[in-house]
């Protein structure tokens with residue numbers, strides 16, 4: 001019986017070797033492994049996995065095509081709901097979405113939906129679909145930001161016949177996919193650039209080095225440049241700090257800045273002599289995916305690398321797979337530890353991080369037990385660099401330069417389920433609305449907004 005087959009393990013780079021290079025950790029399935037894993041799917045009548053996927057990919061349907069050996073057909077099924085399967089197959093938190101809902105997971109191991117999606121997505125990258133010849137409908141839509149929300153919105157609108165231009169502040173397209181998530185989890189040339197090329201082939205135009213709010217404004221795009229609607233998918237790239245003493249010392253960085261240097265300035269590429277300082281020992285403060293990416297990047301750049309997190313391991317918000325990989329690579333985890341002060345030398349460079357020990361008290365409003373300081377437990381971790389990975393907020397620039405755009409106290413743009421904002425013709429989605437979240441949620445928001453934009457323009 002299909003469900004008696006154990007989940008097919010995925011091949012990975014040896015931890016001791018990969019901790020010294022930036023090549024991809026996970027090799028993914030080959031055709032035999034993918035077909036065998038696909039054959040485990042029970043093809044449920046009411047597939048819970050589809051309901052648990054924020055973009056509603058027809059999972060059993062694509063897996064059925066794969067089992068039949070029709071990889072191209074499987075890619076066709078996925079492409080109806082997602083333009084970025086190679087990316088999502090690599091970075092989505094499947095354990096809490098599609099795989100978390102898989103019926104096989106109740107008594108055993110769920111189908112490896114993410115690895116199958118990755119296999120199909122990679123096949124599509126090697127065998128690209130032809131350039132789109134959808135006739136243009138004469139209406140123009142501007143998309144601000146080229147992260148997953150912008151890419152998903154732009155793809156859907158281009159397929160409906162709109163002329164879509166994506167305006168991106170940076171010199172490279174892709175948002176967090178290029179400047180945040182490291183090469184060893186998401187290869188830039190092999191995967192991200194190719195998947196974005198597929199979006200280009202749908203007819204989407206990209207203009208880089210355009211900071212909306214400075215170079216142009218949302219108002220001027222609508223009132224002077226002839227765009228019928230604007231989608232804002234500008235993310236949440238503004239880092240938060242702890243507000244503790246010593247945070248302005250040399251050697252204290254936000255995870256965003258550190259990872260941007262590593263990714264966009266190509267510290268991962270041996271052919272580049274990237275100026276990036278890690279010293280002998282790096283401490284990363286935080287416990288999310290961003291913290292794991294920063295600490296594993298620091299390790300690969302040659303530092304001893306430690307995570308400092310104020311709750312216990314059970315509360316770590318990072319994906320289980322990332323924590324597992326980090327441990328395999330020799331990252332030190334100091335749980336129930338809270339920084340109180342960054343210590344520096346007389347030249348202003350970091351020499352250590354003062355911390356206190358914590359213990360878990362009563363649950364807070366999030367349901368997690370709150371960390372409480374243990375009196376008199378001060379100690380110092382010696383280090384040269386401290387990286388803060390404490391979360392991010394949206395940059396206020398766009399909202400502050402656009403008329404009638406309502407935002408929350410935290411600077412998030414207020415939008416309804418379909419992405420409509422308080423300003424007519426302006427839609428928003430992704431991290432700029434929700435605060436830092438996930439690639440697939442951002443894509444889902446972009447897709448919903450595309451539908452709402454189409455409806456808005458048709459009724460205009």
Ligand SMILES: Cc1cc2nc3c(=O)[nH]c(=O)nc-3n(C[C@H](O)[C@H](O)[C@H](O)COP(=O)(O)OP(=O)(O)OC[C@H]3O[C@@H](n4cnc5c(N)ncnc54)[C@H](O)[C@@H]3O)c2cc1C
Nearest residue numbers: 145147148149169175176180212235430431437438439442
């Ligand atoms: C290091 C890191 C690791 C992560 N790991 C994961 C993971 O494993 N799995 C997962 O699902 N999610 C992960 N996330 C979260 C995920 O990447 C984000 O939720 C997602 O990228 C949000 O998409 P977005 O389109 O809303 O914004 P972004 O990806 O942030 O893209 C926004 C884009 O808008 C551009 N922009 C901003 N302001 C302007 C302006 N004024 N004018 C023009 N352009 C502008 C930015 O330069 C950027 O390119 C991670 C995030 C980080 C930082």
